[in-house]
Amino acid sequence: MEMVANFISDVSANPLFYLLAFVTIASALCVVTLKNIFHSALCLILTLFSVAGLYILLHAEFLAVAQVLIYVGAVSILLIFAIMLTSQLASRKIVQSNEQVTVAIFVCFLFLLVSIGSLFNTYWNGINAPLPDNNILTIGILLMTDYVLPFEVVSIVMLAALIGAIVLAREERS
Amino acid sequence: MASYAAVLIFLLLGIGLVLVTFFTARLIRPSNPYKEKNQTYECGERPFGDSWVQFNNRFYIFALLFVIFDVEVVFLFPWAVAFNQLGLFALIEMVIFIVILVFGLVYAWKKGVLKWV
Amino acid sequence: MTLTALAITAMIKVIVIISVALLGVAYSTYLERRLLGILQHRIGPIYAGPYGLLQPIADAVKLIFKEDFIPDNVERVTYTLAPVIMFIPALLTFAVIPVGDTITIMGHEIELVISDLNIGILYVFAITSLGVYGIVLAGWSSGSKYSLLGGIRSSAQMISYEIAYGLSIIGVVLLAGTLSLQELVAQQESFFSWYVFRQPVAFILFVVCAVAETNRAPFDLPEAEAELVAGYLTEYSSMKYAMFFMGEYANMLAVSSVATTIFLGGWQGPFLPPVLWFVIKVFLCMCVYIWIRATLPRFRYDQLMNFGWKVLFPLALLNTMVTALIKVL
Numbered sequence: 010m011e012m013v014a015n016f017i018s019d020v021s022a023n024p025l026f027y028l029l030a031f032v033t034i035a036s037a038l039c040v041v042t043l044k045n046i047f048h049s050a051l052c053l054i055l056t057l058f059s060v061a062g063l064y065i066l067l068h069a070e071f072l073a074v075a076q077v078l079i080y081v082g083a084v085s086i087l088l089i090f091a092i093m094l095t096s097q098l099a100s101r102k103i104v105q106s107n108e109q110v111t112v113a114i115f116v117c118f119l120f121l122l123v124s125i126g127s128l129f130n131t132y133w134n135g136i137n138a139p140l141p142d143n144n145i146l147t148i149g150i151l152l153m154t155d156y157v158l159p160f161e162v163v164s165i166v167m168l169a170a171l172i173g174a175i176v177l178a179r180e181e182r183s
Numbered sequence: 184m185a186s187y188a189a190v191l192i193f194l195l196l197g198i199g200l201v202l203v204t205f206f207t208a209r210l211i212r213p214s215n216p217y218k219e220k221n222q223t224y225e226c227g228e229r230p231f232g233d234s235w236v237q238f239n240n241r242f243y244i245f246a247l248l249f250v251i252f253d254v255e256v257v258f259l260f261p262w263a264v265a266f267n268q269l270g271l272f273a274l275i276e277m278v279i280f281i282v283i284l285v286f287g288l289v290y291a292w293k294k295g296v297l298k299w300v
Numbered sequence: 301m302t303l304t305a306l307a308i309t310a311m312i313k314v315i316v317i318i319s320v321a322l323l324g325v326a327y328s329t330y331l332e333r334r335l336l337g338i339l340q341h342r343i344g345p346i347y348a349g350p351y352g353l354l355q356p357i358a359d360a361v362k363l364i365f366k367e368d369f370i371p372d373n374v375e376r377v378t379y380t381l382a383p384v385i386m387f388i389p390a391l392l393t394f395a396v397i398p399v400g401d402t403i404t405i406m407g408h409e410i411e412l413v414i415s416d417l418n419i420g421i422l423y424v425f426a427i428t429s430l431g432v433y434g435i436v437l438a439g440w441s442s443g444s445k446y447s448l449l450g451g452i453r454s455s456a457q458m459i460s461y462e463i464a465y466g467l468s469i470i471g472v473v474l475l476a477g478t479l480s481l482q483e484l485v486a487q488q489e490s491f492f493s494w495y496v497f498r499q500p501v502a503f504i505l506f507v508v509c510a511v512a513e514t515n516r517a518p519f520d521l522p523e524a525e526a527e528l529v530a531g532y533l534t535e536y537s538s539m540k541y542a543m544f545f546m547g548e549y550a551n552m553l554a555v556s557s558v559a560t561t562i563f564l565g566g567w568q569g570p571f572l573p574p575v576l577w578f579v580i581k582v583f584l585c586m587c588v589y590i591w592i593r594a595t596l597p598r599f600r601y602d603q604l605m606n607f608g609w610k611v612l613f614p615l616a617l618l619n620t621m622v623t624a625l626i627k628v629l
Contacts, residue, residue, distance in 0.1 A: 047440060051378070054433075065187050074422045075257050082429030083253040086459060089436055090246040093452060143418055145479060149265025152258070153273040160258070161276070164283040167251045171287040174247045175296055178240055186415035189310045193395045193414060194388070196314055200322075201384050201543070208364045208539035216369050223373045223444045223535070242456050245605070249459040252613070253429075256466035259620065260422055263473040271628045274621075281617060288613075297609050298602075 026066055032059040046103050047092055054085045071145045244296050248288070255284055305408070313414050314395075321394050321550065324582075326356035328549045331583075332590050339594040360542070368538035373443030382441060383536070383543035386434025389427045390550035396420045397557045398482050400567045400575040412567075412575065413482060420481035421473060424558055425466050428513060432458045434547060435515075435532050442535040450531025453521060453601065458513055460608035465509035467616035471502035471623045472562055485566030496563040501619045503563045505612060507588075510555040512608070514548065517593040521601055556585035 032055065039052035057080040064073035152160050262269075262277055291297055330345070330352070337344025345352035370376065400412035417423050432455045439451015472495045476484055488494045496503045512519040521531075533544055560566060560581040569577035599607070 047375075047378070051437075070417070070419050071261065071422070074419055074426045077426040078257050078422075078429055079250075079254055082426065082432070082462075083250040083459075086432060086436070086455065087243075087246040087250050089440075090243050090452070090455075093436075093440060093448070094240055094243055145261050145419060145422075146265050146268075149261030149263075150268060152261055153265065153269050153276055157276055161280060161283075163254070163258075164280045167254060168283055168287045171247065171251050172290060174244060175291055175294055178244050178296065179294060186417050189314065189415040190392070190395045190417075192310060193314045193318070194392060196318060197388050197391045198384070200318065201387060204364075204543075205380075205539055208368065212365055212538060213367045214369075215367060223371050223442075242452055245456050245460060245609075248609070249463065252463045253466075256463060256470070259467070259470050260473065260479070263470050263620075264477060264479060266474055266624060266627065267477045274624045274628055277624070278621065281621070285614075285617070288609075292610070297606070 023066060026063070029059045029062045029066065032056075033063070041105055044103060044105075047089070050085065050088050050092055053088070054081055057081050057085065069144070071148055241296070244291070248291065251284065251287065255281070309408070309410060310414065313410075313412075317394050317399075317414060318391065321391060321553065322546075324553050325546050325549045326360070328553060328586055329359065329545075330356050331586060332593075335587060335590045336594055339591065363542040364539055366538040368540060371443065371535050374535060375441035375443065378437050378441035379535075380540070382434050382438035383540045383547065384434075385437060386431065386547035387543050387550060389430040389434075390547050390554050392427050393424055393554035393558065396423050396481055397554075397561055398485055398566060399578050400573070411482070416480060416482040419479045421469055421479045421484075421562070424481075425469065428465070429462060431513070431547075431551060432462075434544070438532040438536070438544070442532065444535050446534045447532050450534070454515060454531060457519065457521060457604060457608075458515070460605055461509045461512035461519075461612065464505055464608065464612040464616040465513055467613070467620055468502045468505035468509060469562065470620045471499045474620070474623050474627060475499065481561050481566075485561060485568060488565040489568055491565070494563065494565045499563070499619075499623070501615070502623075503559075505616050505619065506559060506563065508612060510559065511589070511592060512604075514551045514555055516548075516552065516589060518596040518599050519604060520598060521604060552586065552589055553582065556582045556589070559585055 036052045036055040036059065040049045040056065043049045043052065057076065061073045061076040061081070064070075064076060258280070259277070262273065266273060333355070334344040334352070336342075345355040348354040348358045370379065395414045396417055398411070398413035398416065402409055402411050404410070435451050435458070436455045439447045439449075439455070442448070442451075472484075473479060475495070475498055476487055478484065484495075511517075515521075533541065536544060557578075560578065564581050564585075566581075567574035567578040569580075572580075
């Protein structure tokens with residue numbers, strides 16, 4: 010409990026944190042409220058970008074760059090391509106809520122409870138210890154030793170995604 | 184952290200510069216829009232149909248291929264930095280990782296997804 | 301140094317680098333037109349000022365006085381944002397490029413780099429990957445068929461070459477064991493330790509991908525005027541058009557600086573001061589860019605995509621693995 014308090018006071022001393030947190034939340038709200046789906050996608054990019062900023066505040070440089078490269082630079086492009094390729098979507102106004110809005114709010118609330126629960130149950134010890142100066146080196150070594158199995162599994166997951174997409178695309182054409 | 188602060192200053196100054204340029208241009212340039220001038224350019228003809236036309240979904244496959252191999256490249260960076268301390272074992276692990284992904288590329292190649300018609 | 305002194309030096313460095321970069325962008329356009337003229341047995345611009353040296357200024361003044369008309373079918377916010385998003389990432393690359401050795405002014409040691417990040421190379425790679433947004437946004441928001449086609453073509457091209465671009469740098473990182481650009485330059489002190497000699501395949505891959513990433517000839521399909529009018533630029537005019545133009549040249553300069561830093565020894569060199577060496581190398585890279593444009597015809601789109609995925613990408617992977625293997629043995 011004390012660790013959580015320490016950690017929060019440490020980060021909250023930085024005014025940039027509030028700015029980034031505000032941008033993250035505001036743009037995330039725009040994602041689910043804007044009427045134009047392309048604008049929603051752009052706001053999502055801003056959200057992902059400010060999360061990268063938060064990573065930098067936490068001294069997780071590699072994570073921040075990976076966030077920009079993978080989420081901002083690649084996944085969002087995929088998303089935008091999907092919107093652009095669906096001609097019906099591009100110019101039409103969309104309604105973001107439907108009759109299941111109450112269920113959605115309930116599920117979101119549940120998720121919030123789980124998040125808060127895990128926040129207080131996590132062992133935060135060591136969070137105040139400084140990260141190694143060159144943390145990409147440490148990540149590289151750990152990836153090849155302790156976490157080699159998850160690392161290899163990642164490639165299989167991505168292969169499955171790729172083959173799935175190819176099969177879908179081919180079905181559509183024939 | 185200080186080094187990122189410098190990048191932030193750089194970013195802010197860059198944006199400021201762009202804003203100043205746009206604002207100055209706004210002050211001094213003429214403005215005389217009328218209906219014909221503001222039409223979408225279509226080689227002098229009247230524009231027809233919706234501008235947001237349907238695309239070949241092959242573009243989407245390329246974007247997906249890009250996402251997957253981009254993740255691979257991001258994984259390669261820490262591996263390359265740490266390679267000095269790791270040696271042969273790390274090379275074998277990475278070769279397995281890459282071979283699995285290259286299998287995906289070969290599959291796409293053989294299925295003709297990489298071919299533009 | 302105190303915190304204020306640090307902040308002030310950082311501020312001065314940022315202002316100097318941005319000004320020099322902008323000057324560089326302006327005179328790259330002049331260089332391109334003059335050099336293209338020479339290569340094609342023409343003269344090029346010579347009337348504005350001595351040797352036509354005032355031509356970039358004349359161009360800038362002309363463009364700023366032009367009417368900026370926005371077609372009715374345009375998505376205004378995104379349309380205005382697109383040129384900014386094109387230009388800013390190109391400029392941001394210069395934040396990590398070391399332009400010279402540490403110098404001492406009034407007893408203060410000053411590094412001639414705005415910020416030497418631990419992850420400098422990755423930062424460059426990440427910033428480059430943002431450049432595609434300017435094109436996507438311009439293509440989508442213009443509300444014109446040509447813009448949309450040009451935008452989506454060009455973005456597909458950029459993402460296709462980005463993979464090989466990243467992989468070509470990995471070869472160097474394997475040898476260097478660091479991502480800091482400052483350390484990378486320090487490793488290339490003697491001429492034959494330049495990474496262009498230790499990683500020749502990577503260098504060639506890097507050059508090809510860099511030309512494609514900056515949408516320059518022979519990979520300038522987005523601007524293939526014979527088929528797409530002006531691609532994603534079709535509906536742009538005045539200062540917004542100029543911003544795209546500046547973005548393109550800033551991108552070329554940024555890529556040249558990165559190539560100089562990673563492969564060509566950065567600011568290292570004998571006799572002349574380091575900053576001058578850096579400028580000379582970047583200048584030569586720019587000349588190669590223009591030379592390529594004057595020499596090679598444009599790719600066809602299917603050739604371009606095939607080349608990216610079926611030649612460059614496997615070659616880059618192979619280069620990485622072979623480098624690692626040689627290193628182990």
